[in-house]
Amino acid sequence: MCLIAFAWQVHPRWRLLLAGNRDEFHARPSAPLARWHDLPIIGGRDLEAGGTWLGATQAGRCCVVTNVRDPNDPQHGTSRGLLATDYLAGSDDATTHAQSLLAAAPSYRPFNLLTFDTAHGFYIGNRPSARAQPIEPGVHGLSNADFNTPWPKTRALMQRLQAWMDAGHDVDVAPLFRALADEHQAPDDALPDTGVGLERERWLSSAFIRGERYGTRASTIVAVGYDGRGLIVERRFGAAGRFEGESELTFQASGN
Structure with missing residues (x-):
């Protein structure tokens, strides 16, 4: 993902409400939103590295990953998409996972990671150094910089979610x-x-x-309720912003 706004534990119905855009090269192969046959994950899939940029589980867990925009930082290390896959397919809760990931975080390509379970949310990043912080209730934003960095498009999406x-x-x-389809560009004096x-x-x-080689590939809404019911809606786009389809999946956590 490259742009995310989310509300955590503040909406009367949805424990987590998230809206985000995935920007990527159009030539990179991807599978649309689906229930994976080999892992307990609901999400799109990167067919090049095998991971995902955003996913959820029937148990109400959710995970989202972005890269860090810095042309001077070599993109070396393990694929970021595997961070999301490992969390969603694993058994650790968000707190335990965040603590255990810190030691391995430097071995991954530059990343920002959001993890949620039924009670807690965490931000984990590895630039400039590995760190993890619990997410407080409220409306937050993330793009290709540090958590809650006030880039214009991040602020705008947070405001529209609010x-x-x-x-x-x-x-x-x-x-x-x-809001995710907004193509308005920020004024020069507000640009990072x-x-x-x-x-x-x-x-x-x-x-x-919108671009021929690179651009927004998917816009996704995730809503996970306090009652364990969840919804994911994904809209997909090709070169030059061409609409390519929409998928919607619902789930209900067991025991709710």
């Missing part, structure tokens, strides 16, 4: 998809400087990125 909740929504996710040059900073500053 507005969605303030309006009393709990089922109609169309306004969230409209991540070392990719002004033109590329402008292009990457919109929520939805």
Whole structure:
């Protein structure tokens, strides 16, 4: 993923409510949202490295990973997507997992990781050094920088998620998809400087990125209720932002 806003333990119905865009090269092979046949994971799948950028489980766990935008940081190490797969397929709760991952975090490519179970959420990152912090109840954002870094598109998506909740929504996710489809670029004086040059900073500053070789590949909404019921909706896009399909899956945690 490259842009995420989420509400944790503040919506009256949804324990976790998350909206995010995955930006990637269009040539990289991926499978759409599905229940995996070989692991207890619900999500899309990177067919090159085998992991996922966002997934959930029938037990109400969820995990999301982003990269870190820094052209001077070599992309060496284990694939980030395996972080999400390992958490979702594992048995450790979010707290135990965060503590145990710290030792191995430097061996992965630059990453930001969000993990959630039925009670706790964690942010784990490995740049500039490995660290983990519990997620407090509230509305948060993440892109290709540190947790809650106020990039314009991150702030904007957080504000639209907050507005969605303030309006009393709990089922109609169309306004969230409209927020993820926003192609408005930030003014130059609000852009971050991540070392990719002004033109590329402008292009990457919109929520939805349209391009022939690289751009937004998927927009996804995840909602996990306090009662264990969950919903994932994914919209997929090809080169130049061409719509390629939509999938929706629901689940119910056992024992709820």
